[in-house]
Amino acid sequence: MGSKVANNKPNKLAFLSMPAPASYVAGLGRGASGFTTRSDIGPAREGPSAEVVAEAQARRGEEAEVDPDQFQDPDNEFGLFAGTTYEADDEEADKIYESVDVAMDSRRRTKREVAEQEALNKHRAERPKIQQQFADLKRGLSAVTDEEWENIPEVGNLTRKKRRRDERSFVVPDSIIVGDRSRNEYENALDARQQAADGFETPAESGTLTNFVELGQARDKILSLKLDQISGTSTSSGLATAIDPKGYLTSLNSVVLKSEAEIGDIKRARMLFDSLVKSNPKHAPGWIAAACLEEHAGRMVQARKVITMGCEQCPKNEDVWLEAARLHNNNDAKVILGRAVQHVGQSVKVWMAAADLESDAKSKKRVLRKALENIPNSVRLWKETVNLEESATDARILLARAVEVIPLSVELWLALARLETPDKAKTVLNTARKAIPTSHEIWIAAGRLLEQDLTTKLSGEAGANKTPAQQAKEMEVVDRTIEAGVKELRRHQVSLTREQWLKEAEKCEAEGSPRTCEAIVKATVAMELEEEEDRLDTWVGDVESAESRGMVGTARAVLAYALKVYPDKKHLWRRAADLEKAHGTRESLDDILSRAVHHCPQAEVLWLMAAKEKWLAGDVPAARSVLEQSFVANPESEQIWLAAVKLEAENGELAVARELLIRARTVADTERIWMKSAVFERQQGQLSAALETLSMALSKFPKFAKLYMIQGQIHQKQNSLTAARASFAAGFKACPKEVTLWILASRLEEADGKSIKARSLLEKARLVNPANELLWAESVGVEERSGAGSAQAKAMLARGLQECPNSGILWSMAIWAEPRAARKGRSMDALKKSADNPVIICTVARLFWAERKLDKARRWFERAVETERDLGESWAWWLKFEKQHGGSEQVEEVKKRCMQADPRHSRVWQEISKDDKNVGKTTEQILELVAEKLG
Known part of the structure; x- marks a missing residue:
């Protein structure tokens, strides 16, 4: 029984003969991984071909699927328009669609690139490169001194290998420690034997000690004496020395240390x-x-x-x-x-x-x-x-x-001639001329020698009895000498250009020989100018270039020759008069003007200049004489009649002035003479006579706007507002383009307390005269003065700037209408719109003045008056600035330059200069009054 049980026992190794599971991997527990080879899955096989699939579908009765786009031409339409013809309209439509696609793609590309750039910047900001992280440190290396570089320690061991250290230590003997300690010590006392050997007594014998402080002082004294002996100075003051410590240090710097x-x-x-x-x-x-x-x-x-x-x-x-x-x-x-x-x-x-x-x-x-x-x-x-x-x-x-x-x-011939006496110098120059016939310097030196000799003679007693004409005639020998020299040089084929001869003339003028300079110009200024049309322009250009270089004598000589050739050119005489007025004397100016009116008797401006110069010189009878002569040559000249009236009126001859005006109205009979007649009567307080004159003038000249202005102002002065209103209404009805008439009518209504009527008139004026800065500025002023508020004035100002974007007056008002902090930005906008406007430049100067930047303010004021010299308010603001922050010299300089410029325009200047109370006042007095009125 026991054996049977033993035989039926299960076999534990039976799994070895069984097939492995599908998911089994040998050695999986030990970390192995499975893999598959071709032998595990068998040989590869191809799928059925397209023909086999088609045969199978045919046997089953299925129809093959056809791709509708398989045989479609991509360039042709299909679908609804497949049967139509591809025409030019279709091609144009395709191009339009293609352009739209390109535009959309470019727009998206721009946005995409912006987004990518932002992302890249963000990434670089979050993760910067190493070189960016150390950029500030690298820049800081430029401040490292040589001493700091030398003190940088050497790099140690970077291999990270542990080196064997010797851990043994030794005990240092006491003798070495004591010896090192006493190595750098100094003995400051002498023992008894040393003192005895040197002749000193021991402390025990003398009872005293050696004083080393006195020994040091004695050594310093001896060193000081030796240094003073070397420097060559005494030591009495203790301060004198000839040693240059700076020079000594400089010599040390000269020692070059080469790398x-x-x-x-x-x-x-x-x-x-x-x-x-x-x-x-x-x-x-x-x-x-x-x-x-x-x-x-x-x-x-x-x-x-x-x-x-x-x-x-x-x-x-x-x-x-x-x-x-x-x-x-x-x-x-x-x-x-x-x-x-x-x-x-x-x-x-x-x-x-x-x-x-x-x-x-x-x-x-x-x-x-x-x-x-x-x-x-x-x-x-x-x-x-x-x-x-x-x-x-x-x-x-x-x-x-x-x-x-x-x-x-x-050079040697000229040097010898300069050292000889005048007579011998002539012999020397003649010999030199024969030796070097191609030298123009010798001829010029000869001319200068003759000029010097004649000047010396004429300045003495012999020349005192001669008239200027006789002296000038004697000086003609210089002209003949230079002319002969030019001809001789041409004969020897020496040809200098006009520019070279003019440079030689300027050189003579700079060296103090004006007559030789004039002779050179006379002999050579007409060279190389065969065309008659080019002569005058060329000579005027020569005058301008010479005057710009400060060569007034050369410019005067060129003008004199040009006037000799063209004596009937009025602008040449005017140029010569301006040159003499700027650089000459009053006698030379009178001579030029007298010759000018002789050659150009019909030139009214020359007669007026001659009379004015006589008047400014204080010679009123001579001025009257000049004007009388001008009446003969120009009997119907309006300017000459008015100049004569002004001369008599400002010299107190009012009856003569009135008589001249009556005669002028008969002879000349111009609108300006009638206007001046009315103004003269108004200035004398004869308002009834002035109104009567204006009535007669308006019957003759109904389109002359100034007559209506004067008539309206007289009625307004007499408080006849209805009559004044009628005069202005008749004026802008007859002359609708006259801006000043509209402004005077508006101010009349504003003075009468009818701001609404004033606004209405200005609006009508703007319709008739669009884009007029004066009307817009007056409209802004009406809003400011009527109490409507700054908002209404700013709105009106904005409308004005839209219609007149380059107006200096409106931009100036806009700048001052802004708060203090915003005025600088507003002024920048104004300069961008109209950078060369003198009103804006003056406003910027006032801004610098308000900010206490005085040098900049002065420069901008000067720039304003140079841009436009006829604006009186710019001069008045500059004068006001210099009175507050400048000196007396600067104030006088502004006044002098203003009188030379003689400004006539700008609103405040015209109001004061045309006021009846300021009749006869000079430019300087008007300038003072305007500066006082400016706020």
């Missing part, structure tokens, strides 16, 4: 130059460069040896000898140059260098005369020798010998 790189460069250059001089020893520049290299390296001894070898190898080269003299001291240089003249005795440079080495004039003369024996044809040596002579007689003798040896040197 290793520079030393390496010097070594390589030395090798190159050494090879050069060995391969080509006769090449002088190589020796000079090699010596300069040694000098740069600080090896002066070697440099001198090298240049000495160069002198031996290249004895015929003057540069080598000069370099050798430079590298040696003074005494050795003299020896070197003495040897040099044996080899290069014809070198002027060597002789000049030898003369420069001498310290006294006598030795220099000896060297130079020795040089002239070897090189007698050197102009430079002769000039240097003559310059060393202190006596004019000796210099004259030398120059006489020089021109014999070098007869073709113009």
Whole structure:
């Protein structure tokens, strides 16, 4: 029974003969991983082909699926328009759609690129590069000094290997410690034996101790005495010294410390130059460069040896000898140059260098005369020798010998002529002219000599009895000399251009020979000008260029010649008068104007200038005489009649002025004369006569707007507002384009308390005269003065700027309407819109003034008046500024420049200058009044 049980026991190894599970992997518990090979899954097989699939579908009765786009041409339409013809419209439509697609793609591309750039910037901000993280530290390295660089410790061991350390220690003996401690000690006392040996008593014997402080003071005293002896000064004050500590430190700075790189460069250059001089020893520049290299390296001894070898190898080269003299001291240089003249005795440079080495004039003369024996044809040596002579007689003798040896040197002939007396100088110049017939300098020198001689004679007693005409006639010899010289030079085929002759004329003027300058201009200014049309323009250009360079005499001479050729040109006479007014005398100006009115009697402006100059000079009778002569030549001239009236009125002859106006209305009968007649009566307080004159004038000239203005102002002054209103209404009905009439009518209504009526008039005026800055500015002023509030004024100002974007007046009002903090930005906008507007420039200057930036304010005020000199308010603001922040000289300068500019326009200036109370006041007085009124 027991054996049976044993035989039925299950076999534990039966799994080895069983197939493995599908997911079994051998050694999975030990970390193995399973893999599959082709043998595990069998050989690969291809799927059925397209033909087999089609046959199977045909047997089953299925139809093959056809792709509708399989055979479609992509360039042709399909679907609804498949049967239509592809025409030009279709092509255009395709191009439009394509352009739209491209535009949409570009828009998306821009947005995409912006987004990508933002993402990239964000990424770089969050994760910057290492070089960006250390950029500030790298920039900070520029401030590290040499001392800090040297103190940077050396890099230690970076291998991270542990080195074996010697852990053993030793005990230092006491003798070494004591010896090191006493090594740097100093004994400050003497023992008894040393004191006895040196003659000192011991402390026990004398009872005293040695005082080392007094010994130190005595040593310092001796050192101070020695320093004073060296410096050559006394020590009485204790402050005097000739030692220059700054110079001593500067000499220490001259010590050049060369780096290793520079030393390496010097070594390589030395090798190159050494090879050069060995391969080509006769090449002088190589020796000079090699010596300069040694000098740069600080090896002066070697440099001198090298240049000495160069002198031996290249004895015929003057540069080598000069370099050798430079590298040696003074005494050795003299020896070197003495040897040099044996080899290069014809070198002027060597002789000049030898003369420069001498310290006294006598030795220099000896060297130079020795040089002239070897090189007698050197102009430079002769000039240097003559310059060393202190006596004019000796210099004259030398120059006489020089021109014999070098007869073709113009400089020597001219120098000799300057040293001779006038009579002998003429002989010298004649001889020089024969020797050098192609030199224009000799002819010019001859002219200057004649001018100088004649000037001396005419300034003495002999010339005092001669009239200016006689003196001018005697001076004509200079003209003849220069003219003969020009002809002679042409005969010898020497042709200087007009520009060259004019430069010579300016040179003569600069050297104090105005008559020779004028003679040169007369003889040559018409050269090369064959075209009649170009002459006048060319001469005017010559005058402008000469005047711009400050050569007034040359400009005057060119103008005189042009007036001689074209005496009937009014603008030439005006130009000559302006030139004399700016740079000449009153007598010369009177002469020019008298000649001008003689040649151009119909030129009214010349008569007026002549009369005004007489009047300004205080000669009223002469001014009347000039105007009487002008009446004969111009009986119907409005300007001359008015000038005569002004002259009589401002000199108190009111009856004569009234009579002249009556005669002028009969003879000339112009609208301006009638207007001046009415203004004259109003200024004299004869309002009824003025109104009567205006009525007669309006019947003759109904389209003259100023007559309506004056009539309305007179009625307003008489408190006849209805009559004034009627006058202004008739005025802007007859002259709707006259802006001032509308403004006066508006101010009349505003003065009467009818702001609404004033607004209505200005609105009508803006419709008739669109884009007019004065009307818009007046409209803004009405809003500000009517109390409607700043908002209404700002709105009106904004509308005005929209219609007149470049208006300086409106932009100025806009700047001042802003709060203080916003004015600077507003001024920048104004400058961008109209940078050259003088009103805006003046406003910017006032802003700088308010900010206490005085220098900038002064520059901008000057810029404003230079941009437009006719605006009186700019001058008044500048004067007000200088009175507050400038000196008296600056105030006077502003007044002087304003009187020269003579401004006539701007609103406040015209109100004050045309006021009846200010009749007859000067420009300076009007300027003061305007500056006071400006807020």
